[in-house]
Amino acid sequence: MRSGIKGFQSLRLKQLRSNASMTQAELADLVQCAKGNISKWEQGKSSPEANSFQRICDAFNVPGSWLMEEPIASPETQPSFFRTNTSTTATARALANIRLDWAEEIAYKLQESLEFPSINLPEYTGDFKDLADYEIEDLATECRQRWNIGQAPIGNLLNLMESNGVVATRGKLGFTKMDGVSRWSQVDDYPYVFLCMDKANGFRTRFDAAHELGHIILHKAVSQAGYKKHYKLLETQAHRFASALLLPASAFVRDIHYPTMETFLALKPKWKTSVAAMIRRCQDLEVISEQTALRLWKARSARGWTTREPLDDTLEPEEPKLLQRSIKMLVENNILDKNTLRQVLGLPIQYAEELCNLPQGYFDLDDSSKVVELKLRAEAKQRMKPQQQKGNGKVISLHRS
Known part of the structure; x- marks a missing residue:
């Protein structure tokens, strides 16, 4: 019996589908699989095989590594x-x-x-x-x-x-x-x-x-x-x-x-x-x-x-600058290049650009520089408490303007 892609994160798939306002049936057609497979994948009861996994990556324009990375977010018990x-x-x-x-x-x-x-x-x-x-x-x-x-x-x-x-x-x-x-x-x-x-x-x-x-x-x-x-x-x-x-x-x-x-x-x-x-x-x-x-x-x-x-x-709507400035500082200070940053962020690139208030196509612009690759903290996967996560790997300060 085939086991599918090990480490596949079911919540990632559910996020992608919900964000695209797609039904499970519509996603199944896109991935060329049975609707029941989508339900099982989202519930974590099984994982997609290599071909289906790649179709998911292609459909949503995300790297495979992101689909196998545990989401970093506050638990559902925290009210929004x-x-x-x-x-x-x-x-x-x-x-x-x-x-x-x-x-x-x-x-x-x-x-x-x-x-x-x-x-x-x-x-x-x-x-x-x-x-x-x-x-x-x-x-x-x-x-x-x-x-x-x-x-x-x-x-x-x-x-x-x-x-x-x-x-x-x-x-x-x-x-x-x-x-x-x-x-x-x-x-x-x-x-x-x-x-x-x-x-x-x-x-x-x-x-x-x-x-x-x-x-x-x-x-x-x-x-x-x-x-x-x-x-x-x-x-x-x-x-x-x-x-x-x-x-x-x-x-x-x-x-x-x-x-x-x-x-x-x-x-x-x-x-x-x-x-x-x-x-x-x-x-x-x-x-x-x-x-x-x-x-x-x-x-x-x-x-x-x-x-x-x-x-x-x-009155033009005010534009957030913090995330945009952060991205540009990392690129302009040669901490990492756009391609590496795109892989690290992982989520569909058009939403990364929108959420960071970057111009459309920012990550597609030519960037030939080779710089240090950004590594994720081990704590991110372990979901450690905020006070245990602070103070690691800080290299640039975003001072108040």
């Missing part, structure tokens, strides 16, 4: 916080989780040779169910103080997050109702954020980033069970944090002399937040009455701004 529309499908959530898993793996491998910025974030350690609004406001203020930005409008929020220890990435999923997802990694103890770019609205994605930062700061200790049970409360708290961070109370209120639609629209370029976010912030701070708020919401709806507001096209 989704900023989504309530009608978002489980498929969209699963796809976003896969992209976040891959980003986590990319970053972990890059840290074999690079030192990422240290984490500089406040942390709430109490019971989230007891978290008061004023405490959320205080944590947002503390975050601004740590980052030395005072009460001024934030320029590039995403790059500021990266400079203070958040690993951020983005990509398109094909689901416009998915906004973002975040989690604390149990692999390297860094916070990770994935932003969905299907809407490509710079104002919206800034708020999404701030919302995910809220989860990172407020909800590190939340369990998977707690997340499922108290989802609405956690979302409300993250929303309040995002508002407080982007629109600091004292400075923002000084700008609201007359709370009209024209006032909010005029302030939109300054604070880089939507009219809706500013109305909501005024409600949170109780600078307008409920009657005035209702009038403003009705006016916004009457003008057709519920799905898209004026000036939405004037």
Whole structure:
């Protein structure tokens, strides 16, 4: 009886198929095998033979070594916080989780040779169910103080997050109702954020980033069970944090002399937040009455701004730079060449480029230099604790900008 490829990682195949939105039957046709084989391979009950294995590699443009390498990702017991529309499908959530898993793996491998910025974030350690609004406001203020930005409008929020220890990435999923997802990694103890770019609205994605930062700061200790049970409360708290961070109370209120639609629209370029976010912030701070708020919401709806507001096209979505800069530093400093790096990253190259915010075809560009090959830590396969993984093989420091 043939045993198939030894060491084949079933989760890798499931990730690839789910990421491609393929059914098991569709993958079976592609690989030229029975549908039942795909099911057995994904469950780890058997492994593909050499011919089928190579067809999988060719179909998804991945090296065989990656299919035999144990995935590096946080366990499923670690909750991922989704900023989504309530009608978002489980498929969209699963796809976003896969992209976040891959980003986590990319970053972990890059840290074999690079030192990422240290984490500089406040942390709430109490019971989230007891978290008061004023405490959320205080944590947002503390975050601004740590980052030395005072009460001024934030320029590039995403790059500021990266400079203070958040690993951020983005990509398109094909689901416009998915906004973002975040989690604390149990692999390297860094916070990770994935932003969905299907809407490509710079104002919206800034708020999404701030919302995910809220989860990172407020909800590190939340369990998977707690997340499922108290989802609405956690979302409300993250929303309040995002508002407080982007629109600091004292400075923002000084700008609201007359709370009209024209006032909010005029302030939109300054604070880089939507009219809706500013109305909501005024409600949170109780600078307008409920009657005035209702009038403003009705006016916004009457003008057709519920799905898209004026000036939405004037702000380009912020681009993450940390992973992109890491890749380029390794290549430009002759730590490894593009071909070696492509083999080490392993995952489908178009997604490696997207998650690292690299131009399409970056890894296909000619690179004839021969440099030291990057080696994976033995600890990666053993899933050792984050504190046991730090400090090995660091050669380049990514200083804050």
